[in-house]
Amino acid sequence: MAMQIKQGMLIKDPWLKVNQPADKYRDYPWFSIVPLNGLHDKSQWPLPQTWIGAWFGVGTELQQITELILSLPLLNIHVDSFADGRAFSLAKQLSTALGYKGELRVSGNFLLDQMAQFKECGVTSFSLRDDSDFDHAMYILEHSPKREF
Amino acid sequence: MYHYNENDRADLQARRQIFQHQLQRYLDGKISDEEFRPIRLRQGLYLQRHAPMLRVAVPYGMLSSSQLRALARIARQFDQGFCHISTRQNVQFNWIAMEDIAEVLGMLAEVDMHSVQTSGDCIRNITSDAFAGVAQDELIDPRPYCELIRQWSIGHPEFAYLPRKFKIAITGAKTDRAMLQAHDIGLRVQQHSQLGKGFEVIVGGGLGRTPVIGSTLALFVPEREILAYLTAIIRVYNLHGRRDNKYKARIKILVKSIGIQAFKKQVDEEFKHTQEEVSFLSPSRIDSIATHFLPPPYEQLDSSYADLFLITLKRKNPSFSRWLKQNTHVHKIGGYRSVTLSLKSPNNAPGDVSTDQLLAIATLADQYSFGVVRSTHEQNLVLADVRETDLYALWKHLIQKDLAAPTIGTIHDIICCPGLDYCSLANTQSIPLAQAIQTRFENLDYVYDIGDLSFNISGCMNACAHHHLANIGILGVLKKGAPYFQITLGGRKGNESTLGKILGPSVAEHDVPNAIENIIQTYLSRRQEDERFIDTYLRVGINPFKEAVYGHAN
Missing domain, CATH: 3.30.413.10 (Sulfite Reductase Hemoprotein, domain 1)
Known part of the structure; x- marks a missing residue:
């Protein structure tokens, strides 16, 4: 089981990212993080599983995040390149303009040094590689100054 | 000027500690160059030709005398005895070793300075009018x-x-x-x-x-x-x-x-x-x-007395008179003037200021201008609040420190990027060309006859010297590996900002002073009465200048 940092704590991650959409949504295992295009068929909602999340890239338009998607307990922004700062604005829009209240996660090729910035943009959990420097991740989260604005 | 409070200092301290942690991880080989690059850049650290270039933020160009002294200490201890004022009002050091960076950042923090966000793909230092307030x-x-x-x-x-x-x-x-x-x-x-x-x-x-x-x-x-x-x-x-x-x-x-x-x-x-x-x-x-920007405690001064005082001195001393006209500016408070300290002496690279000069300027700021100095995007420094009756004494001090070149706003006041002498992006050198132009136009009477003129030299198309907005702009390019310079004319900054037009094919380095001389001669022969260079250019168009440089207008 991979690790995640959630609410400032390093814990084992119960979630598993699924890369391929399934034809039948009921086939997704519990605690799957499913690609966004694997959840668009409204006729298969409501989902039988309580714990399903959706993942999507940083170029995702807000219109693609429907009310149904917002009802999921976890949304996961997947970062291909740490230099692509759209991830921060997308997180901010999800947590403010769309008012998402569930677990907002970042995964992929982000820098541990960016975690405090993600947190300030509304991200609540991070999926970390097994070889991550967890001490540095916690250091960044604990020591980064918080802005007043 | 703005004074940090405890929150500002705590914030700066936290950011500095985090960077030191990140720098140590990099030096220990725990993160790659690629991962460290954005972190390094956000701290104003560029990898340049000789050593990392550290760009220090000067928020909207405001510096206290104690900050100047700290910059002087850094220049002496860790650089080669000088620093450089950039075209975005910041300060750059070119010779600081990577292993000394943490100590330098500590010295900056002691005077509420830093290098955060002076580089990188983020919101950079805010710039403003050097005569604000x-x-x-x-x-x-x-x-x-x-x-x-x-x-x-x-x-x-x-x-x-x-x-x-x-x-x-x-x-x-x-x-x-x-x-x-x-x-x-x-x-x-x-x-x-x-x-x-x-x-x-x-x-x-x-x-x-x-x-x-x-x-x-x-x-x-x-x-x-x-x-x-x-x-x-x-x-x-x-x-x-x-x-x-x-x-x-x-x-x-x-x-x-x-x-x-x-x-x-x-x-x-x-x-x-x-x-x-x-x-x-x-x-x-x-x-x-x-409340941090309330006017300093100006004195109620008798302007007529100051006028008389200055008129007498001007009569006695033509050099002072020239400096007063070129390098000082009207102030909103009667009896005061703002003074531009020229960093364009032919003896130095444009915008460079030495440890000795920094220390002297700090003292002069304390003595004559409420302890505050401003940096300008033209790469000069300003003492904004000088009593008119102090101008002569100040000028005497500035002459001693080679800071009184009476050429502000003229062809000598060249805005110039560091160019290939320092910058790893540059195509060509800029500093020697600036010095060649200053040498070609060394006669000050000639310089004054030419009058108001902006002259900017960028060593590559990144345009750090803003050559597009200069009356005469120079851009360094490479032609088959050799340095050439493209000339643009008619650029303007300010309320009527206009991009200059390319005059024609770029010219070889040694031909640039002649080309500029031809352009200037064309202006002088065609100007009407007190017309400025830009006004003559706007009236007669680019063709006469093309003919002067290339022998034909096409």
């Missing part, structure tokens, strides 16, 4: 807003990885001395008869490879909404600016590609959200910042 044509002092936006933009979590760097300039004067239209965002502080204070917002300006004059996005954004409005603009840019090609990644390209109206529509749409999420600016917040 003292200019006679100023309507509203922009510095409290500069400080507010500095605080808002430092460490902004959402905008730390933009498609490209992002520059904001602010002015509150009738004459734009901050080059608003050459910035990603330019803000002009205004007073509305019903809505109170607010801003004209200009967007999408920039120089570099694709020079663009910025367009007005909003005629008036009320003061309380400005942070939400800026957030909306930069979010639209962050989400939609190009990331596939760094040469097309600035906001100017986005605005040009979709048009200012379509861009405005997107910003207005986003503004609906950002108004909800960004707290409105409370009057108390800006009032509290404004």
Whole structure:
């Protein structure tokens, strides 16, 4: 089981990212993080599983995040390149303009040094590689100054 | 000027400690060059030709005398006894070893300075009018807003990885001395008869490879909404600016590609959200910042006495008279003038200032100008509040330190990037060419006869010396590996910002002084009465200058 940092704590991650959409949504295992295009068929909602999340890239338009998607307990922004700062604005829009209240996660090729910035943009959990420097991740989260604005 | 409070210091301390931690991880080989690069750049650390270049932030060009002394100590201890004033009012060191960076940042922090966000694809240091607060044509002092936006933009979590760097300039004067239209965002502080204070917002300006004059996005954004409005603009840019090609990644390209109206529509749409999420600016917040920019304790001076005093000295001393005319400026308070300290002595690279000079300027600032110095985008320094009766004594001191070249605003006052002598991006050297031009025009009477003229030299198309906006602009290019220089004419900054036009094929390095001499001679032979170079150019067009340089107009 991979690790995640959630609410400032390093814990084992119960979630598993699924890369391929399934034809039948009921086939997704519990605690799957499913690609966004694997959840668009409204006729298969409501989902039988309580714990399903959706993942999507940083170029995702807000219109693609429907009310149904917002009802999921976890949304996961997947970062291909740490230099692509759209991830921060997308997180901010999800947590403010769309008012998402569930677990907002970042995964992929982000820098541990960016975690405090993600947190300030509304991200609540991070999926970390097994070889991550967890001490540095916690250091960044604990020591980064918080802005007043 | 703004004085840090305990929160500011704690914030700076925390950022510095984090960077030291990150630097140590890099030095220990725990992170790659690629991963460390954005972290290093956000600390103003470039890998240059000789050593890392450290760019120190000078917020909107304001420096205290104690900060100058700290810069002098760093220059002496860790550099080669000098530093450089950049065209964005910052200070650059070129010779600091990577292993000394942490100590240097510590020395800067002791005087409330840092290098955060002086580089990288983030919101850079806020720039402003070097005569803010003292200019006679100023309507509203922009510095409290500069400080507010500095605080808002430092460490902004959402905008730390933009498609490209992002520059904001602010002015509150009738004459734009901050080059608003050459910035990603330019803000002009205004007073509305019903809505109170607010801003004209200009967007999408920039120089570099694709020079663009910025367009007005909003005629008036009320003061309380400005942070939400800026957030909306930069979010639209962050989400939609190009990331596939760094040469097309600035906001100017986005605005040009979709048009200012379509861009405005997107910003207005986003503004609906950002108004909800960004707290409105409370009057108390800006009032509290404004208390840092109250006028210094000016004396009630008898201007007529000062006038008499200066008239006598001017008669006795033509050199002083020339300096007074060229290097001092009208002040909003009677009996005071602002003084530009020239960093364009032919003995130095344009914009360079030595340890000895820094220490002397700090003392002079304490003695004559309330302990404050300003840096200008023209790469000079300013003592903004000097009693007219002190001008002669100040001039004497400045002469001793080679800071009184009486050539501000002339062909000698060359804005010049560091060029190939330091910069790893440059195509050509800039500094030797600046010195060659100064040597060619060494006769000061000739320089004064030529009169007002802006002359800028960029060593590559990144255009750090803003050559597009110069009356005469020079751009270094390579032709089959050899340095050549492209000449542009007719550029203007300020309220009528205009990009210069390319005169013709680029010329070899050794031919540049002759070409410039021909251009100047053409101007002198065609000018009418007291016409400035730019006015003659606008009247006669580019062809006479082409003929003078190339022998024909085509």
